[in-house]
Amino acid sequence: xxxxxxxxxxxxxxxxxxxxxxxxxxxxxxxxxxxxxxxxxxxxxxxxxxxxxxxxxxxxxxxxxxxxxxxxxxxxxxxxxxxxxxxxxxxxxxxxxxxxxxxxxxxxxxxxxxxxxxxxxxxxxxxxxxxxxxxxxxxxxxxxxxxxxxxxxxxxxxxxxxxxxxxxxxxxxxxxxxxxxxxxxxxxxxxxxxxxxxxxxxxxxxxxxxxxxxxxxxxxxxxxxxxxxxxxxxxxxxxxxxxxxxxxxxxxxxxxxxxxxxxxxxxxxxxxxxxxxxxxxxxxxxxxxxxxxxxxxxxxxxxxxxxxxxxxxxxxxxxxxxxxxxxxxxxxxxxxxxxxxxxxxxxxxxxxxxxxxxxxxxxxxxxxxxxxxxxxxxxxxxxxxxxxxxxxxxxxxxxxxxxxxxxxxxxxxxxxxxxxxxxx
Numbered sequence: 198x199x200x201x202x203x204x205x206x207x208x209x210x211x212x213x214x215x216x217x218x219x220x221x222x223x224x225x226x227x228x229x230x231x232x233x234x235x236x237x238x239x240x241x242x243x244x245x246x247x248x249x250x251x252x253x254x255x256x257x258x259x260x261x262x263x264x265x266x267x268x269x270x271x272x273x274x275x276x277x278x279x280x281x282x283x284x285x286x287x288x289x290x291x292x293x294x295x296x297x298x299x300x301x302x303x304x305x306x307x308x309x310x311x312x313x314x315x316x317x318x319x320x321x322x323x324x325x326x327x328x329x330x331x332x333x334x335x336x337x338x339x340x341x342x343x344x345x346x347x348x349x350x351x352x353x354x355x356x357x358x359x360x361x362x363x364x365x366x367x368x369x370x371x372x373x374x375x376x377x378x379x380x381x382x383x384x385x386x387x388x389x390x391x392x393x394x395x396x397x398x399x400x401x402x403x404x405x406x407x408x409x410x411x412x413x414x415x416x417x418x419x420x421x422x423x424x425x426x427x428x429x430x431x432x433x434x435x436x437x438x439x440x441x442x443x444x445x446x447x448x449x450x451x452x453x454x455x456x457x458x459x460x461x462x463x464x465x466x467x468x469x470x471x472x473x474x475x476x477x478x479x480x481x482x483x484x485x486x487x488x489x490x491x492x493x494x495x496x497x498x499x500x501x502x503x504x505x506x507x508x509x510x511x512x513x514x515x516x517x518x519x520x521x522x523x524x525x526x527x528x529x530x531x532x533x534x535x536x537x538x539x540x541x542x543x544x545x546x547x548x549x550x551x552x553x554x555x556x557x558x559x560x561x562x563x564x565x566x567x568x569x570x571x572x573x574x575x576x577x578x579x580x581x582x583x584x585x586x587x588x589x590x591x592x593x594x595x596x597x598x599x600x601x602x603x604x605x606x607x608x609x610x611x612x613x614x615x616x617x618x619x620x621x
Contacts, residue, residue: 200253201351201428206260210238210279212316212339213266215324217580219332220272230333232322233269238315238342239279245303249287252349261347263313266339269321279315289354289432295346304354304432312347316340319575325586335582337575353391353429355407356524360430360458361439362450366475368392370439370507371408374517391429398521407433427461434527435520436470442477442488442504448495469523471501473516478506555599561610562600569594573613584619 213235220228241263264279286292292301292312301310319337326333359367375394392408409429430436436458444450451472458465474492477485485504496502501519505512553566564570572590577583591597600611605621612618 200251200256202348203252203255204346204348205255205258206344207241207313207347208260208262208344209241209313209342210263210265210315211342212236212238212318213268213276214339214577215319215321215336216269216271216276217322217334217336218271229331230322230326231271231273232336233271233274233276234321234324235268235318235337235339236266236276236278237318238266238339239263240281240311240315241313241343242281242283243290243292243301243303243310243312244283244285245288245290245306245308246285247288247306249285251287252290252351255349263315263342265342266315266318268339269318269336273321273323276318278318281315283309286349287351289352291350291352293348293350300347313343313345315342333582335580335586336577337583338577340571340574350428352432353393353407354405354432355393355429356404356433357396357406357435357437357520358430358433359406359408359437359439360454361475362441362444362454365439365441365450366507367408367439370475370505371406373507373510374513375406396517398517402521404521404524406437427457427465430458430461430465430468431463433468434531435523436465436468437516437520438470438472439475440472440492442474442480442485447474447488447492451492451495469527471503471516471519471523472496474502474504476506476508477504478509478511553594553596555596555603557603561612562603562605563612563614564591564596564600565614569596570613570616573616576617578617578619587619 215235216232218230218232220231222228241261261282261284263282266279267276269276286303288303288306288308290301290303291299292303292310293299300312303310317340319339322333322336325335359371361367371392371394375396391410394406394408395403396406397403407429409427438451438454440447440451455466472492474485474488477488480488489502489504493502501523503512503516503519505516507513553564553569556563556565564573569591572587576587588597600621605611607621609621610618611621
């Protein structure tokens with residue numbers, strides 16, 4: 198089964214907790230703190246691979262989870278870090294988060310992108326030894342790994358997309374010119390999933406063709422099969438539009454597909470396009486010429502138009518060389534549009550960005566900020582020394598002074614998002 202869009206739950210590994218321990222050995226006086234740090238949680242890495250064709254593996258595997266880090270131990274033993282989880286996906290997969298933000302666009306074989314980072318392990322009490330603090334009894338909790346719902350969407354990467362109404366001869370053409378072996382029959386919607394095939398144009402040129410399942414009127418609105426597969430045309434450089442010569446109205450058949458391409462979220466009619474009058478075997482030259490003349494009336498100016506028969510291979514050579522020329526021209530155009538990287542990074546400072554901020558609420562205060570929330574998440578609120586350390590950090594950062602300026606009173610609550618609460 199071809200699956201090209203799934204939603205999964207992503208959970209990177211949590212960091213291991215730090216450990217509170219003191220060295221106890223015979224004949225060793227005041228051994229001191231020796232609690233080790235926790236291990237880091239594992240990352241989740243998406244890896245693009247030509248060995249994957251669909252996202253079917255995720256139909257039943259809805260949860261992707263990396264290993265957690267192990268807690269630290271006595272004798273300064275660090276906990277083992279969680280193993281990173283590598284997830285193979287087809288080339289052309291886009292990973293987005295719950296807010297439709299793109300986390301990864303895996304367009305090349307072997308490309309690797311970390312989509313979820315594991316949490317850092319917490320420090321053990323041995324980490325906090327100083328000249329003024331000889332016996333700390335505080336250890337940090339491990340950070341939580343990234344956790345969210347992700348959508349995986351496959352958009353096939355092909356040089357050429359073959360489009361047309363059902364039974365226009367798309368699968369037959371692909372089977373004749375390439376190594377693909379799609380199922381072919383005499384009824385509509387024979388092709389239920391896109392087929393890929395490598396076409397050798399000449400000794401130095403091979404192009405990847407994609408046969409897109411038959412579109413019908415209303416496909417861009419979800420009718421038939423086309424709405425599910427129009428996304429695969431987005432990445433193609435050139436479209437080959439097949440029009441069955443035996444349609445009652447070849448101009449209407451052509452305009453039906455053009456309208457669906459135009460109504461899609463991205464206007465696909467702007468792609469370079471070659472129009473092909475297909476299945477002309479058995480027709481005399483005059484009939485073919487009349488059909489070409491009729492179709493030209495609705496084509497944009499300078500649109501390449503060919504009449505072919507995949508079964509008898511009539512006109513295929515001329516068509517393929519025209520496709521090659523269009524693909525080369527489109528590649529050069531896209532290359533010219535790419536921004537030039539001069540290698541000099543430009544850094545801009547956001548004047549509105551604050552290291553932290555205090556928000557007054559009816560029942561207390563909320564402290565927000567990446568750095569302070571990170572410390573709050575690593576604090577063990579059941580450990581008095583851990584809470585005291587958090588207060589010291591707030592004081593050094595100036596947060597306590599701001600709370601006092603805003604009129605905080607004794608025993609009022611101070612929240613750190615979802616990471617915990619302390620009393621003033």
